[in-house]
Amino acid sequence: MGAADDRPERRQAEGIRPKSDVFGVTEAPSRPVVGFLAPRLLRLLSRLPLRAAQGLGGFIGGLMARLPLTERKVTRVNLQIAFPEWSDARRREVERRSLAHSGRAFAEIGALWFWSRERIDPLIRKVDGEHLIADTLAEGRSVVLAIPHLGSWEVIGPFISTRYPMTVLYRSPRIAEIDWLTRHGRGRFGAELAAAGRSAVRTLRKAVDQGRTIAILPDQDPGVGIGVFAPFFGKQANTMVLLSRLATRGPRVVLAWGERLPRGQGFHLHFSDASDGVYDPDVVASATALNQDVERLVRSCPEQYLWSYKRFRMRPPGDPSPYKSNS
DSSP states (O other), X not given: OOOOOSOHHHHXXXXXXXXXXXXXXXXXXXXXXXXXXXXXXXXXXXXSOHXXXXXXXXXXXXXXXXXXXXXXXXXXXXXXXXXXXXXXXXXXXXXXXXXXXXXXHHHTHHHHHHSOHHHHGGGXXXXXXXXXXXXXXXXXXXXXXXXXXXXXXXXXXXHHHTTSOEEEEEOOOSSGXXXXXXXXXXXXXXXXXXXXXXXXXXXXXXXXXXXXXXXXXXTSOOOTTSEEEEEETTEEEEEESHHHHHHTTSOEEEEEEEEEOGGGOOEEEEEEEOOGGGGOSSHHHHHHHHHHHHHHHHHHSGGXXXXXXOTTOSOOTXXXXXXXXXX
16 A cells, blocks of 8 residues: 655645554454364355355345345445435345345355366456557566456456466455465465555565566555545545556556356456556546546446445545444
8 A cells, every 4th residue: 555645735735644554554353263264164165166156155145135234234325425316226226236246256265266277267258458468568567457346356366367477465354364365365376465564565666667467456445644535436535546656657557357247157357448647646636537447447337346345434524424324
């Protein structure tokens, strides 16, 4: 995650809030029971065919859509913010489908973190825009992949890391005992993993200079003091500046997402160029363009977006949280 400017006046001008801890990263608590069960659950899911695993996940997600859970409430608030012009019935339908896709996203991790390349490659049914990566790397220039929480974001890693040199920025899990599991799942085909923090910034800058492919999730709240407020679906959202700052070092920024095909048929990968505004040296202008790019992708397939994430949790001064009654 990007570092805030040290000058108070610059932080205020850019909407950067004061730091509460280094890069928003805090020590993960110990949860030995979860650490014991999580890998075994994913191993169990990995023994299922993709269609069966996604079917199970979709069923569980469907139950979430019927219960008074925080995920359902947050999804409802986010959809009201993003699509005020929609009817209540349409928002409810996308709410239901989005939560079902959230269940599928979890259930398919078993396959994507444990299956061999020979089993994963056939799941990739179609790829659009891969030449953007191949041609750029062939020129000795790096690629920054902006991978929002749309469709299957986990499928991008195996596809890229088995074909190109790759460095992945990731946020350490909230539970200490499963950090190794995350690193195994995302790094087992040779990807270099950089846990969010100051050392990660150095690692990513080095990767850009070396002409590698860098993967970043651009639609996470980066934390207090390390983002700027920029509009996302018409509402200010705390947005990372790391990608914007990396973009000024000369890489090609490419948007990427894995569309989940129906009935466990696999995935359709989409790669497209980011807009010119992402390269703006002004981080607020760049973050605004980045959010607009992500918004454009989400509008193409809103039912596969992770609406249950509190994207608008952090607010500018004086702006109340839309999740206040749901927190």
